[in-house]
Amino acid sequence: MLYIINSRNFLLTSIFILLLSSVLLGCTNASEKDTTSQDKNDNMLTIAWARDVGEMNPHVYNPSQLFAQSMVYEPLVSYGEGGKLKPHLAESWDISQDGKVYTFHLRKNVKFSDGTSFNAEIVKKNFDTILNHMDLHGWLGFLSKIKSTVVVDDNTFKMTLTEAYYPTIQELAVVRPVRFLGKAGFPEDGDTSKGVKEPVGTGPWILEAHKTDEYAIFKRNENYWGELPKVEKIQVKVIPDAETRVLAFEKGDLDLIYGEGVISLDAFKQLKSTGKYETSISEPVATRQLVMNTNRKQLSDERVRQALHYGFNKEAMVEGITSGLEEAADFILPTNLPYTSNIDVKSTDYDVKKAKALLDEAGWKLPKGKTVREKDGQLLEIGMMYDSAESIQKAMAETLQSEWAAIGVKLNITGVELADQVQRFKDNDFDINFFSNYGAPYDPHTFINIVAKKGFGFNEAISAYPNKAELLKKIARIPQTTDEAERQQLYTSVLTSLQDQGAIVPISYIKKTAIYQKDVTNFHFSANRDENPFTGISIKQ
DSSP states (O other): OEEEEOOOOHHHHHHHHHHTTOOOOOOOOSOOOOOOTTOOOTTEEEEEESSOOOSOOTTOOTTSOHHHHHHHOOOSEEEOGGGOEEESSEEEEEEOTTSOEEEEEEOTTOBOTTSOBOOHHHHHHHHHHHHTTHHHHTTSTTGGGEEEEEEEETTEEEEEESSOOTTHHHHTTSSSSSOOOOGGGSOTTOOGGGOOSSOOOSSSEEEEEEETTTEEEEEEOTTOSSOOOSSSEEEEEEOOOHHHHHHHHHHTSOSEEEESSSSOHHHHHHHHHTSSSEEEEOSOOEEEEEEEOTTSGGGSSHHHHHHHHHTSOHHHHHHHHHTTSSEEOSSSSOTTSTTOTTOOOOOOOOOHHHHHHHHHHTTOBOOTTOSSOEETTEEOEEEEEEETTOHHHHHHHHHHHHHHHTTTOEEEEEEEOHHHHHHHHHTTOOSEEEEEOOOTTTTTHHHHHHHHOTTSHHHHHTTTOTTHHHHHHHHHHGGGOOOHHHHHHHHHHHHHHHHHTTSEEEEEEEOOEEEEOTTEEOOOOOSSTTSOOOTTOEEOO
């Protein structure tokens, strides 16, 4: 029996939901079978999860869990390593020269778990219910640009946009909301925003039993069109407490702990040090950043922002706080995302002498006998907020407070609740804030769109950039161009300029961790941050 744990990064999820106006839907219509969660099966994989899997509705958000939705429901297109977009339920697609018309050639002989056929009619039915609720789904860029959807024939579906929008194919790879529910799962009125009758998908797993807040059991879809999973069943146990998960793992009740922040770094390091287990660390899934509000007088001068960057030892801080599980970041986006590998930014290695010289040049002098620099009678005093429940942010804030004090900067750090942190960032009520991007398959286009979004912290953070207007024009142009070379040049220019002017400081690359028993084999992280990794995992018998 194999046991696993996974978790979606709560900080990103909360910011994403607030920013993009999604709502929390809390109904549970999936049938509950009184099947004990302790049934033995030598080829069963059990996932310990912090929350219930939710109602297994492909078209809604919390409390439905991303990993579970991706087990049952599939996309037209999937996101692979290096950002490669691969055929999934669509075998291929054509894009018109003007970038507005997408024609999808659907995979033939695909069945839903109830035996009904997957075809263009059911694709349109799913799109129709999604488009009827744009109040929920307006955050996903291409949906708001759909002009029409047409069933050409059983295996051909055509979608026309009001304007060219290059991220369309990439956005079709996200786990929700554009995944496909079978006809039997739709309520009588077709409105899935209020719930589904049953979770009927085309995916490799079928929900067999579910007891809310206790467990869910998925069985392998033996008629799945694609690669069959190696294990026969997956059991999802709800274990909210991280320490309880670790104890269960040490007892041998859990065979694998997987995800972002599912256990503390100290616990991961301790378990790894025993030599009893196998471990894996993923490629970067996001960049931990500092965002400086250039509307603040102290941060409006680029020389001050650059001095702060030079004024702390990034490598030592990241290594010490994350025990090497994260690595110091050179770029504001990981370079394993599309269009990010050609960025050429200024080097800002740790250099206290240079930091002090830049502050002097900017007019912030350190009076004799004082510890804080002054200019025009004002102290060089800056505030920083961090998520009080996030130990890494807290430790980094404390380190920056100490290191910047050495160059004459007074940093006042404040721990706040996550909801307050998000709201204050949105309201432009901050000096410096911690942030991290969304990862694959959302970025890089989602990240730069957030930078351009009015009424959110990034747009205000770059207010002092002399080329802000030009940057916003380039950002607006990126999704519209059908010229791949132009798009790459625009991304390179925008991302380089954003970082070089110092309002966005990359700190470290966030990674997923996995620790597992010796009999677990073929574990691989998914390229899509939200997809489940269960298909290839095996158990040594």
